[in-house]
Amino acid sequence: MAVPIFRASVPKSHPLIHSLFSTSFTDETLKKRRMLVSCAPSATKPVREELSFCVGTHLIPHPSKVEKGGEDAFFVSTYNGGVIAVADGVSGWAEQKVDPSLFPKELMAYASSFVEDVEQVNDNPQVLIGKAHAATSSIGSATVIVAMLERNGILKIANVGDCGLRVIREGKVYFSTSPQEHYFDCPFQLSSQAFGQTYRDAVVSSVELVEGDTIVMGSDGLFDNVFDHEIVSNLTGYKDVAEAAKALANLASNHSLDAKFDSPYIIEARARGFEAPFWKKILGMKLTGGKPDDITVVVGQVVSL
Numbered sequence: 001m002a003v004p005i006f007r008a009s010v011p012k013s014h015p016l017i018h019s020l021f022s023t024s025f026t027d028e029t030l031k032k033r034r035m036l037v038s039c040a041p042s043a044t045k046p047v048r049e050e051l052s053f054c055v056g057t058h059l060i061p062h063p064s065k066v067e068k069g070g071e072d073a074f075f076v077s078t079y080n081g082g083v084i085a086v087a088d089g090v091s092g093w094a095e096q097k098v099d100p101s102l103f104p105k106e107l108m109a110y111a112s113s114f115v116e117d118v119e120q121v122n123d124n125p126q127v128l129i130g131k132a133h134a135a136t137s138s139i140g141s142a143t144v145i146v147a148m149l150e151r152n153g154i155l156k157i158a159n160v161g162d163c164g165l166r167v168i169r170e171g172k173v174y175f176s177t178s179p180q181e182h183y184f185d186c187p188f189q190l191s192s193q194a195f196g197q198t199y200r201d202a203v204v205s206s207v208e209l210v211e212g213d214t215i216v217m218g219s220d221g222l223f224d225n226v227f228d229h230e231i232v233s234n235l236t237g238y239k240d241v242a243e244a245a246k247a248l249a250n251l252a253s254n255h256s257l258d259a260k261f262d263s264p265y266i267i268e269a270r271a272r273g274f275e276a277p278f279w280k281k282i283l284g285m286k287l288t289g290g291k292p293d294d295i296t297v298v299v300g301q302v303v304s305l
Contacts, residue, residue: 050151051209053082053300056241058249060295062221063257070294071101072219073108073142077115080123081149084298085111086163087142088219090189103140103192110135111146123148125158130199133190141191145177145217151305153209158202161187164223167207168214168235173228175207179220184272187220214244215300221293222248224265225255235299245299252297256290265291 061070071089076082087104094100111132114121121128125146143161150156157165162179180188180203188197209215216222216231226234226248234251238244255261266289276287 049211050305051081051149051153051211051302052078052151052305053084053149053215054241054303055082055084055298055300056243056245057296057298058242058245059297060249060253062292062294064292065294069101071099071104072294072296073101073104074296074298075108075112076298077112079116081151081153082300083115083146083148084215084217084300085144085146086217086219086296086298087144088161088163088221088294088296090141090143093140098139100140102138103136104142104144106136106138107132107142107144107190115148123150123156125156126199126202126204129158129160129190129202133199136192139192141189141193141196143187143189143220147215147217149209149302153302154206155209155215156204156206158199158204160197160199160202161189162220162223164218164220166216166228166231167209168216168232169210169212171232171236173232174213175205176228177205178203184269184274209302211302211304213302215298215302216248217298217300218248218252219294219296221256221291221295222252222297224291224293225252225261225263225295227264241299241301245297248299249295249297252295256292256295259289261290262288263290 055076071091073087075085085108087108089100089104091100111128114128114131121131125148128146129144143163145159145163145165147155147157147165157177159177162181164179165177166173167175188201190197214235230251231248234247235244238247255263266287270287274287276285
């Protein structure tokens, strides 16, 4: 039976609760904290310099969903120069007695299985999202981002909603994706319902990478709690991508539980007109705090083959 949803997208609760689900791997990966490191190998000796990813991930579920494992999904592939993707399940579906983890889990599983389909996907992340979405039968919705690296260094990106990606070069944010939303805390999202967004609504972009660039991809649990300048500064000193991903995830987790932290999420909320509870206002206090959430972090180091 279809779930009665009366809006084009399911709004997130305040504070939003998403969660993390490592998919496209075995069930043994469903831990409280999980980590994957993957480096794309060189199959043949290149005629010229070609580029690839060395990738590390770290996941920290929302404190209230640790036992469940969360509601987000991701996959990492060594295909071509490397493929990374994150899907963020929308927790509002729980109000309809639907498990929010099922849709993003299935979406990423299909994306992982279709990534090497040269005839239909042809190294196009937007098409990959569309093909995976069409195959997904679970009820629910999710935001999603996919990035595919060609051996010539071109990173092709497609995203629907508020999962994000940063390219860090020489200690600065060189490139950044932008979130899509209907209104505050209600992002664009792929859905099982016919009136949701589709792959055609994705923001498509590309950026030419060079050896030494660092890619940071994550769900909004990262970017709502950590400023870009913190991402850059915390990457300094980490040569191991898994340790870098872990450090960023831990920073986001600490900020998310800090009631006094002026997080990116709360600053945006105040800018949109949200205010502190009345008892805080009469004490002269403003709306502050991190946003408790699931946190998915993917860090990719660009290396030559």
